[in-house]
Structures are given as structure tokens and as C-alpha cells.
Amino acid sequence: MCGIYGFIGGGKVEELINGLKKLEYRGYDSAGIAFAKNGELFVEKHTGKVDQLREHLNSDLSKRINSGIAHTRWASHGIPNDLNAHPQMDCQHKIAVVHNGIIENYEQLKETLKAEGHVFVSQTDTEVVAHLVEKYFNGDLLDAVRKAILDLDGTYAIGVLHADVKDEIIFARRKSPLVVTADGKRSYCASDVTPLISSSRDVVFLEDGQLARLVAGEYEIFESSGKSVAKTIQHIEWDEKAAEKGGYKHFMIKEIHEEPRVISDAITGRISEKKVVLKELKGWDNYLKNVNKINVIACGTSYHAGLIFKYFFESLRPFNVEVEVSSEYRYRNVLIDEHTLTIAISQSGETADTLESVGLVKSRGGKVLAISNVVGSTLTRESEKTVYINAGPEISVASTKAYIGQLTVLYLLALYIDELFGGNHPDIVESLQKLPEIADNFIISSVEAIKEVASKYVGYENFMYIGRGINYPSALEGALKLKEISYTNAVGYQAGELKHGPIALLDEKFPVMAVAVNDQLYNKMMSNILETKARNAHVVAVLTEGDLNLKESINDAIFLPKLPSYLYPFLVGTAFQLFAYHVADARDLNIDMPRNLAKSVTIE
Ligand code: AGP
Numbered sequence: 001m002c003g004i005y006g007f008i009g010g011g012k013v014e015e016l017i018n019g020l021k022k023l024e025y026r027g028y029d030s031a032g033i034a035f036a037k038n039g040e041l042f043v044e045k046h047t048g049k050v051d052q053l054r055e056h057l058n059s060d061l062s063k064r065i066n067s068g069i070a071h072t073r074w075a076s077h078g079i080p081n082d083l084n085a086h087p088q089m090d091c092q093h094k095i096a097v098v099h100n101g102i103i104e105n106y107e108q109l110k111e112t113l114k115a116e117g118h119v120f121v122s123q124t125d126t127e128v129v130a131h132l133v134e135k136y137f138n139g140d141l142l143d144a145v146r147k148a149i150l151d152l153d154g155t156y157a158i159g160v161l162h163a164d165v166k167d168e169i170i171f172a173r174r175k176s177p178l179v180v181t182a183d184g185k186r187s188y189c190a191s192d193v194t195p196l197i198s199s200s201r202d203v204v205f206l207e208d209g210q211l212a213r214l215v216a217g218e219y220e221i222f223e224s225s226g227k228s229v230a231k232t233i234q235h236i237e238w239d240e241k242a243a244e245k246g247g248y249k250h251f252m253i254k255e256i257h258e259e260p261r262v263i264s265d266a267i268t269g270r271i272s273e274k275k276v277v278l279k280e281l282k283g284w285d286n287y288l289k290n291v292n293k294i295n296v297i298a299c300g301t302s303y304h305a306g307l308i309f310k311y312f313f314e315s316l317r318p319f320n321v322e323v324e325v326s327s328e329y330r331y332r333n334v335l336i337d338e339h340t341l342t343i344a345i346s347q348s349g350e351t352a353d354t355l356e357s358v359g360l361v362k363s364r365g366g367k368v369l370a371i372s373n374v375v376g377s378t379l380t381r382e383s384e385k386t387v388y389i390n391a392g393p394e395i396s397v398a399s400t401k402a403y404i405g406q407l408t409v410l411y412l413l414a415l416y417i418d419e420l421f422g423g424n425h426p427d428i429v430e431s432l433q434k435l436p437e438i439a440d441n442f443i444i445s446s447v448e449a450i451k452e453v454a455s456k457y458v459g460y461e462n463f464m465y466i467g468r469g470i471n472y473p474s475a476l477e478g479a480l481k482l483k484e485i486s487y488t489n490a491v492g493y494q495a496g497e498l499k500h501g502p503i504a505l506l507d508e509k510f511p512v513m514a515v516a517v518n519d520q521l522y523n524k525m526m527s528n529i530l531e532t533k534a535r536n537a538h539v540v541a542v543l544t545e546g547d548l549n550l551k552e553s554i555n556d557a558i559f560l561p562k563l564p565s566y567l568y569p570f571l572v573g574t575a576f577q578l579f580a581y582h583v584a585d586a587r588d589l590n591i592d593m594p595r596n597l598a599k600s601v602t603i604e
Helices: 013-021 050-062 106-115 127-136 141-150 240-244 251-257 259-267 285-289 300-316 352-363 378-382 401-420 426-455 469-486 495-500 522-533 565-586
Strands: 003-012 030-037 040-047 064-073 095-103 154-162 169-174 179-182 187-190 202-205 211-215 218-222 293-298 321-325 340-346 367-372 385-388 462-467 489-494 512-516 539-544 556-560
Touching: 003 013, 003 095, 003 154, 003 169, 003 211, 013 030, 013 050, 013 064, 030 050, 030 095, 030 154, 040 050, 040 095, 064 095, 064 154, 095 127, 106 127, 127 141, 127 154, 141 154, 141 169, 141 211, 179 211, 179 218, 187 211, 187 218, 251 259, 251 565, 259 401, 259 426, 285 401, 293 300, 293 352, 300 321, 300 340, 300 401, 300 469, 300 565, 340 352, 340 401, 352 367, 352 378, 367 378, 367 401, 378 385, 385 401, 401 426, 401 565, 426 556, 426 565, 462 469, 462 495, 462 522, 469 489, 469 512, 469 565, 489 495, 495 522, 512 522, 512 565, 522 539, 539 565, 556 565
Parallel strands: 293 321, 293 340, 340 367, 367 385, 462 489, 462 512, 512 539, 539 556
Antiparallel strands: 003 064, 003 187, 030 040, 030 064, 095 154, 154 169, 169 211, 179 187, 179 202, 211 218
């Protein structure tokens, strides 16, 4: 996730670098800074690490500056390179802008600005902000930024510095965090509290639509109307390590809490008039309209997301969708023709087996569409098209928010292809738009209850996860999460398969995690739960709120809100992640870096 840091009130260039160092944990691919001296703007930005940026700055590090802004970029629009790194500038090289988030309407704005004579040099959405501020600047920087943000759709946290405006820097936010503070001499703003708490622990979290004007040692907050608003100061008790994790104990739990935002970011700019718009697939409509088979290839958690795609797509129309783990697919003698679409899913975009499978597909003349989180990763370079999940870097090895982001994008993709075939599902599109809020409410209201349930199961050595239909892959993913971070044997099965063997495992020492939400397979799941109960297994059932039918037959319940059945995998996924997290946490394990696992599996 991108990081922003800035200060005003005097200091050295090196302090901008020090601020960025404290944001490094967020993950990034390039870094840059901007400051002004005697009406001239200095910008230094490069692909790579903050230490590389420090080397480029070399003798400038000790320079005295009045103010500066700095950024670590995690690419979303445009590959990671020096031009796309932030700060971005206007035509006159007077204005520097750093930005976190996604400007949804940047293409339209860019066209308009170009027609007005502005010249663009990068592929970023951010650059439009610099040109908009240039357009509106009339001596008052706050007013120019205020007018610029009124033109923006999407999400942003921005910082703006103008070479001709010595005494202030401006920040603004919508849906992407910014925190402001001052220590009497200087004032500061950053995308999280980590780089701020060494200066002051009394901070203001900007709210959506607000702007902050920072001057030496003071700052003011404004509404987008320009009206000044009172500050709500919060005192931060965290130390720097805890601050990196937003006050959470581990990145994993922080990332689970980011899932509602991830869903919303994945949807941003991809829905218009209750239809899915995937600009990334431009030029492919005719090809997609003639596709009669979809092959999905992926590993681990990404494979489970692929399985859910299959169930969801088939719920829209009968279709031939095959999902295969890449380490098997790559050795198969697969039939691929011009009517086959291959979807390769990989959070990292670097998974060796998936890349080999992509090679196989391409060698047989097939087309590959990548679903990835890492802009410019090998998979995205090897594939003809990519739809990014925009989840921001995932730091915990166990995939959580990236999985939810993959599901979101895969649902959009399924709807998009279905629309090309003549389908129309405004109800589903609308329900996806409501999902971030539903997911947020679910996490807030359930995290303690799930922790409580998990606390009862910390001592067990074996678990069986079962589900049916679209919730069967959720059982596989739930079991994988528990294995990965708590080193507990957990197996996932189609509930209907129990009687064909796995049921022999069950006894009072082998708990069952069963997904029995209110879908068309609910009655079948009830029977399966009763079967497991008859073998004395303890049952934790994931149910729809208000469902008391199984009260006497289960030991514990995790309740989900009532949803259209196709949305359950999102919340079941989150519920199982929370369960695994709390079991592992109760055992005091190294949750973010489990033994024997790597974030990017680049070996075969
Ligand atoms: C997820 O928790 C795992 N660490 C792992 O299964 C992962 O999903 C798999 O290695 C695939 O990674 P990718 O999405 O980066 O290709």
C-alpha cells in the first residue's frame, strides 16, 4: 500500500527519507520526495527501495528545507518505474502531488486536461491531480486543491506542495487515511501514525472529504466546501511497532480488517449503471463472446478463489469451467483452442507453477488473462490481459485480504463475461456494491464472538471443514488457513463425500467446521451435520442469523447476516480466517511468518 509523509516548519531533506523508512513495512515498489527552494521545485523519485532513493539524494540529504512531501508507491495505474513514481508534477514543474488510492475518472479528466493544453508524462491516475491543481491555482493553494478534489471520483489521500507557496502544504482525503499532527515548531501529515509518533502522539485522523492546511507548527482542518472545522484530537498510546500494524497484534488480523476496503477498492471504477465495466479487457469483447470453455489455473488460496469463480459463473449460466492447481495443470496434455479462455490467478504474480502453466497455454496458442495483486509482476507480463485486485501489499504470509480481493474481481469478471453473452444482473451488481458495508459490520460485530468460539478449540489436533456447492471451496480454504498458521491438521471436504470415507475419522477429538447457510443445499448440510454429530464430533456450524434449527445438534455457531447465497463465500472466508487466527494466537505462534512458508513461491 502506498505511503505518504510530509512536514512543514524547517528540517533536513533526510527527514523525509526517515519518514518514508517508517512506512516501508506497508510494501512498495518505488519512492520519491519533493521540496521547494527559492521558488524552484526539486523532485527525486526512483523505482526500488527508500535506501536507493537515499543514495540518489546523497549530498542533498543534509540540505535545509522548509517543507517537503514524500511517498512510497505500490503501483496500481502504470508499471513501477521512475516516471510513474510519486510525486507527480504539473506542466510548469511547480506543483508536486503524492497520492494513495485510485482516481476512478482519471481517463476522462486526462482527456479534458489534454484538450486544455496540459501535457502528461506518466501513466498514473495521480498526475491528473497535479494538473487540476495547476488549472485551479490562483494564488490560494488550499482553494485550488479544494476545487481539484471536487472533480475527482474514487479514493484518495493526497499531499500537495507548490514551489511558489512557501508557507503551507495541503492534504486531502476520501476513503484513504491521513493523519495530521504538530509539535509547536513543525506540523506533519502521513498516511498512518507510524512516522508521526516520534514527533507527537496527539493526532487528528482526517475524515472523508476533509482537507488539512499545514503551516509551521500548526494546522487547520476544512470541509470540502472550504468551511473550517474543529479538530478532534486523539492520543496515540502505541509504540512504533504496534503503529505499523495499526494497533493490531499481527498483520494478519490487520489485513482481515482491511477486507471491506479491499472489496470496495476492487469494485471502484468497475461498475457503471449496474453493469460491470472492465476497461482492462478492452479489445477482447469479440474473443470473449466466442469463448466456450474457461480454464482456471492457480495454487493454494488462489486456487480456492478459482473454484468459487466456477460455482458463481455456473450459477449465472451453464458453462464449461475447469479449475486446476497449476502444479498439475502444467504437466497435462490440455486441449486449448481459440474458444478457450485461461484465467491465471496469483496474488504475487510470481508463483513458479502458475507461470509454467501459463507457458504451456501460450505454447498451444491460448490466451491468458491474469488476476493479480502486483503490478508488473511476471505473470502480468506473460499474460495478454490483467485485471488487478488492488488489495495493496499483503504482508502476512497467509493470504486473507488478497483472497477476498480475488473473489471480488472474479465475481466482476464472471458478470462481465456473462453480460457479453447477454446476461443482465443488476441485483447482483447492486449487492456487490453493498458488500463492503456488510463485511465491515460483520467483522466489527463478530470478531469477539469468533475469538470466543476459537478459544474452545485451541487444544484440538485435527479438524474437518465441510461445505457444499459454492461453500465447498470455503471449506478447503478454511482448512488451509488453519493448517498454515496454527500447524493443525485440517482437511476440507465436500459434505456429500463424508460417507465415502472421511467420516471414519470422526470422534469426539475431531471437530467439524460446517458451513450451513441458508442456500438451496441447507437441508443437505443439516443431514451431514447430524451424521457427524452421531459420531460424537464437536460441531462448529456457520449459520445464517436467526437459524435455531440446529441448536440442539451443534456445539457452537458462527452467525452470518442473511445474504443472497452467492455472497456467503466472502463472509465464510473471513469467519474461517478469524477462527484460524484466534486458534493460532491463543497458541502464541508466529502468525505472520509461519514456519516453512514463503509469501511468494518462486520454486517449482
Ligand atoms: C495462502 O495463504 C498461501 N500462502 C498460499 O497457498 C498461496 O495462496 C499460494 O502459494 C499461491 O500464491 P499466489 O496467489 O501468489 O500465486
